[in-house]
Amino acid sequence: VEMLSHPFPRALDEDMAKIVKERIEAMGIKCYCNSRVEEITGDDMVRGAVINGEKYETDMVILSVGVRPNTELLKGKVEMDERGYIIVNERMQTSDPEVYAVGDCAMTPYGLIQLATIAAREGIVAGINAAGGDAVFTPPTGAxxxxxxxxxxxxxxxxxxxxxxxxxxxxxxxxxxxxxxxxxxxxxxxxxxxxxxxxxxxxxxxxxxxxxxxxxxxxxxxxxxxxxxxxxxxxxxxxxxxxxxxxxxxxxxxxx
Known part of the structure; x- marks a missing residue:
């Protein structure tokens, strides 16, 4: 179930996503685009879901809805944006030069790219600098x-x-x-x-x-x-x- 017009809306143009949708449906998986899950039904266990006003029976619901930064620990101690992401420089330093932030909670000079490969690179840069070295996080391509x-x-x-x-x-x-x-x-x-x-x-x-x-x-x-x-x-x-x-x-x- 996808609220936007096609699968992988942040990654693909609609013409490319159409190919993906056809491949998924050829496997017997129904794609509901421009749709939203309005309710998950069931008392002690999942019984179904309501999608665009229609009820569907199911025994499992998997949610993939993104993440929010859990940065309360540093609130008021380092600079953050309005959503709670920690602002860092190219060395992965926060507004407190003794504090580093990496991964999904870190807003770099190049924006927010929540990928494991990026988080790993950020962690290497932060570790080198925290140990007294001199490393810089270069512009990512976001592959x-x-x-x-x-x-x-x-x-x-x-x-x-x-x-x-x-x-x-x-x-x-x-x-x-x-x-x-x-x-x-x-x-x-x-x-x-x-x-x-x-x-x-x-x-x-x-x-x-x-x-x-x-x-x-x-x-x-x-x-x-x-x-x-x-x-x-x-x-x-x-x-x-x-x-x-x-x-x-x-x-x-x-x-x-």
Whole structure:
């Protein structure tokens, strides 16, 4: 049950989410979008749920509704925003330089990204600095993946509603189908990407690394990859997506 218009609303554009929804429903799982759970019924145990005024019987309800910071311990002692997130600098220091904060409760200079990979990096930076070292938390790309069996949903960076200047969706003819969408600006900077399908996270890992290194879309278009005639595509899905993205905003192809 999703209150917004499609699954993974924070990660995917609607066209990519449609593919995910179709895959989920092909597994026999019904998706209710633009809907909300109004009530969980039952006395001593769960008996059902009310969704948009209709009752559905069930013996289990799993809630995934986000988190709120539990930061009462430091209230009035360090600076927080209006929602209770602790504001930190690039060294993960709070307004009290002797106090560090990391993870889901920490609001970094780059915003709030509640991912385990980010929390781990923040913890390393805080630990080094607390021990007298000098480490800085660099801008994250926010790479994300979720799996439904061997079907993955992955994304990184900005979505089309933020950049929306160049993208491509392509489907190689393979039983292990994958669809990739990339976003760039008019200067060829990679703004983000989305991928759904088999091993989608591996494509997003590549885009994430290129984004951190300042790579351009032509770096993706001419990226080399290991090739075996018996099992590989001559052109990787990312090569084709990047080439199509450049064509759409008329970036001249060249090697750098």
């Amino acid at each position: 994300f993946v979720s799996a439904i069996g061997n079907f993955e949903v992955a994304c990184v960076g900005e979505r089309s509603r933020i950049s929306g200047r160049g993208h491509s969706t392509i489907t190689p003819h393979s039983k292990n189908e994958i669809i990739v969408k990339v976003f760039i600006d008019e200067n060829g900077n990679i703004k983000g990407a989305q991928a759904v399908g088999y091993m989608a996270s591996k494509k997003i890992d590549i885009i994430s690394a290129l984004m951190r290194g300042g790579g351009k879309i032509w770096d993706v278009a001419f990226m080399e990859h290991a090739y075996c005639p018996l099992s590989s595509h001559l052109y990787d899905v990312l090569n084709i997506a990047a080439d199509n993205a450049m064509r759409r905003i008329r970036i001249e192809r060249y090697l750098v």
